[in-house]
Amino acid sequence: MTRVLGAWERHLAVERDLSAHTVRAYVGDVAGLLEHARRLGLAGVEGLDLRVLRSWLARQQSSGRSRTTLARRATAVRTFTAWLARSGQVPLDVGSSLASPRPHRVLPAVLRRDEAEDLVRAAAERADDGSAAGLRDVAVLELLYATGIRVGELCGLDVDDLDAERRVVRVLGKGRKERSAPYGAPAAAALDAWLAGGRPSLVTAESGPALFLGVRGGRVDQRAVRSMVHRRIADVPGAPDIGPHGLRHTAATHLLEGGADLRAVQELLGHASLATTQRYTHVSTDRLRRAYRQAHPRA
Structure with a gap:
């Protein structure tokens, strides 16, 4: 089983090119299943059947997952199990009939439009000293909010990925899929200021083509961006404590509230499924209901 899990x-990592985070999560899950199967007396993956899979999930549920x-x-x-069948290690895909509960979708916290404006304004005021950081x-916050890109996508950007003339950034998303994301004049101005007055003071021989740099000159780290976003959010009174992904939620919600087409937002965010994008319409509806209850005399 250890050999099969390693293969x-x-x-996942080489052929499917999944992110390291996804690979760790999937391998950890299946390692738990195989340990459960071993405790049931199975010596190899050929002994897996639907009964074993269901009993493993039932045990997870009983433990409060x-x-x-x-x-x-x-x-x-x-x-x-689909991979086991395709690779000929088992005759049938026993997991194809495995049902699972629908995940509980929690509406993501998002900023109001005025809070988003206050966020970048407060960051700009802090940057009045002209420091590179x-x-x-400011450029990071503007670009995250303007495009809705993921923090990993932002940290992976190179200078050449920006098309300043058309105000478009080329993004390498999940599954190595490329897409283009437009950005507006405020983000363009912030990026110009960073490239002209900030990046040159941090660049080193180790910087390479990275668009955003850390204080030591290397490509900026995702953890540093998350920490920065949380700090800047704290400068906005009453705003929910969100990170970079919260700015992605915010961008999607504001686009849909402004009348953007759902398919266009799907393309902008790089969602493989339209169902993933549709949850942002729930956020907008929820806000509409709250506003209705607060404002309508017969609500």
Whole structure:
């Protein structure tokens, strides 16, 4: 089982080109399944059947795992058993009939439009001293909010990925899929200020083509960006404590509230499924209901 798990991990990382985070999560889930199977007396993956898979999920549920966690683990197992069948290690895909609970979708916290404006305004005021880090932080916040890109996508950007004339950035998303994301005049001005007055003072021989740099000149780290966003959010009174992904939620919500087409937002965010994008319409509806209850005399 250890040998098979290692081969599957290589398949996820090399052939499917999944992110390191996704590979770790899937491998951890399936390792738990195989340990459960071993305790039931199975010597190899050929002994896996639907009864074993269901008993493993039932044990997860009884230990208090959330519906979201159970759904992810069921997905990992179905991916694993499908690979076993395709690679000829088992005759049938026993996981194809495995059902899982629908994950509980929690509406993401988002900023109001005035809070988003206050966020970048407060960051710009902090950058009035002209420091390179201050100029970078403003450019990062503006670009995250303007495009809705993921923090990993932002940290992976190179200078050549910017098309300043058309105000478009080329993004390498999940599954190595490329897409283009437009940005507006405020983000363009912040990026120009960073490239002209901030990046040159941080660049070193180790910087390479990275668009955003850390204080030591290397490509900026995702953790540093998350920490910065949380700090800047704290400067906005009453704003929810969100990170870079919260700015992605905010961008999507504001686009839809402003009348953007759902398919266009799907393309902008790089969602493989339209169902993923549709949850932002729920956020907008929820806000509409709250506003209705607060404002309508017969609500």
